[in-house]
Amino acid sequence: MTASSTSTLPVAITATGLTKSYGDKPVLKGIDLSIPEGTVFAMLGPNGAGKTTTVQILSTLIAADSGQARVAGHDLVRDADAVRAAIGVTGQFSAVDNLLTAEENLLLMADLHHLDRREGRRRAAGLLRRFDLTEVARKPVVTFSGGMRRKLDLAMTLVGDPRVIFLDEPTTGLDPRSRRTMWEIIRGLVADDGVTIFLTTQYLDEADQLADRIAVLDHGALVAEGTAEELKRRIPGGHIRLRFADAAGLDAATDLFGVAAPDREALTLQVPSDGGVPTLRAVLAVLDDASIEPEGLTVHTPDLDDVFLTLTGHSGSGHSGSGHSGFGHPGSGERAGAAAKESIR
Ligand SMILES: Nc1ncnc2c1ncn2[C@@H]1O[C@H](COP(=O)(O)OP(=O)(O)OP(=O)(O)O)[C@@H](O)[C@H]1O
Numbered sequence: 001m002t003a004s005s006t007s008t009l010p011v012a013i014t015a016t017g018l019t020k021s022y023g024d025k026p027v028l029k030g031i032d033l034s035i036p037e038g039t040v041f042a043m044l045g046p047n048g049a050g051k052t053t054t055v056q057i058l059s060t061l062i063a064a065d066s067g068q069a070r071v072a073g074h075d076l077v078r079d080a081d082a083v084r085a086a087i088g089v090t091g092q093f094s095a096v097d098n099l100l101t102a103e104e105n106l107l108l109m110a111d112l113h114h115l116d117r118r119e120g121r122r123r124a125a126g127l128l129r130r131f132d133l134t135e136v137a138r139k140p141v142v143t144f145s146g147g148m149r150r151k152l153d154l155a156m157t158l159v160g161d162p163r164v165i166f167l168d169e170p171t172t173g174l175d176p177r178s179r180r181t182m183w184e185i186i187r188g189l190v191a192d193d194g195v196t197i198f199l200t201t202q203y204l205d206e207a208d209q210l211a212d213r214i215a216v217l218d219h220g221a222l223v224a225e226g227t228a229e230e231l232k233r234r235i236p237g238g239h240i241r242l243r244f245a246d247a248a249g250l251d252a253a254t255d256l257f258g259v260a261a262p263d264r265e266a267l268t269l270q271v272p273s274d275g276g277v278p279t280l281r282a283v284l285a286v287l288d289d290a291s292i293e294p295e296g297l298t299v300h301t302p303d304l305d306d307v308f309l310t311l312t313g314h315s316g317s318g319h320s321g322s323g324h325s326g327f328g329h330p331g332s333g334e335r336a337g338a339a340a341k342e343s344i345r
Pocket residue numbers: 022027045046047048049050051052053054092202
């Protein structure tokens with residue numbers, strides 16, 4: 001059991017050792033999860049990593065080959081009906097019926113949830129308002145844009161008042177404005193309703209914007225887990241940039257840290273760093289001991305793109321092997337990469 005050690009919140013989703021194969025092809029190779037209630041968890045991964053498969057298993061659509069999971073307090077296998085009653089799923093491919101109007105789609109969902117007529121209408125009207133779809137409520141969905149369709153899709157999920165919501169790539173294909181609208185809606189669900197969100201995405205900024213914790217899935221295995229900040233700190237490419245008042249200060253510091261490439265024009269020196277406070281403190285202590293006073297400093301942590309590319313190894317990251325030899329990095333980029341592969345639960 002991976003009881004959450006980082007949080008005292010009750011847990012909405014736990015999983016241990018989930019596996020799934022199609023034929024002789026392993027698709028999930030033992031997934032462990034622990035997701036506190038009222039938080040957003042993002043599963044980040046490239047095409048074919050196994051994101052949709054994970055969502056399908058956790059939402060009882062397909063069975064895992066092995067492993068256990070509890071969702072909203074219920075065992076996935078023994079209490080599948082109770083899990084279904086507590087969750088909402090918005091799939092990668094929309095469940096919206098194009099020939100019906102927005103309102104009809106919502107009323108159909110209300111029927112499926114056995115709400116009586118009046119309650120169904122009340123809830124549909126409320127959701128149309130909330131998602132800014134009231135004006136188009138009576139129009140067939142076939143006339144909707146992709147963004148409107150996504151909103152309706154999510155609204156349909158909410159008819160059943162779920163405590164845990166699975167969103168499989170909720171913003172893929174949306175323009176930047178519609179994505180932002182969707183993000184606001186998702187944030188609102190957590191802040192106002194206290195629901196737990198499990199979302200999958202290929203967009204690093206989406207995970208960065210929304211998620212309390214992020215897991216990186218690659219070839220069916222979780223290769224890292226943590227907050228966006230934790231993940232970024234584990235990737236080579238971070239540095240502390242020290243700015244000096246004069247060349248003397250810069251030269252002294254350059255000698256001290258033994259790093260190459262001071263910028264003599266800007267009077268700055270980049271010291272490799274994991275971006276953590278202890279490293280920052282240590283750098284300042286070294287300067288202090290030598291009575292060198294920097295004029296200013298900035299801390300750069302790599303962005304999630306760096307993390308993703310490094311961890312999934314799907315591209316020659318511009319940061320790898322960048323010659324960082326110094327401070328705050330006990331080893332080479334390779335070692336830091338290996339460290340990043342450890343789960344940081
Ligand atoms: N029903 C199935 N039969 C056989 N193979 C499948 C089936 N469903 C998924 N797979 C395979 O499992 C792997 C993971 O698929 P999955 O849909 O979970 O990936 P994903 O991370 O959601 O990808 P994407 O980002 O493209 O949506 C893929 O290699 C896929 O081909």
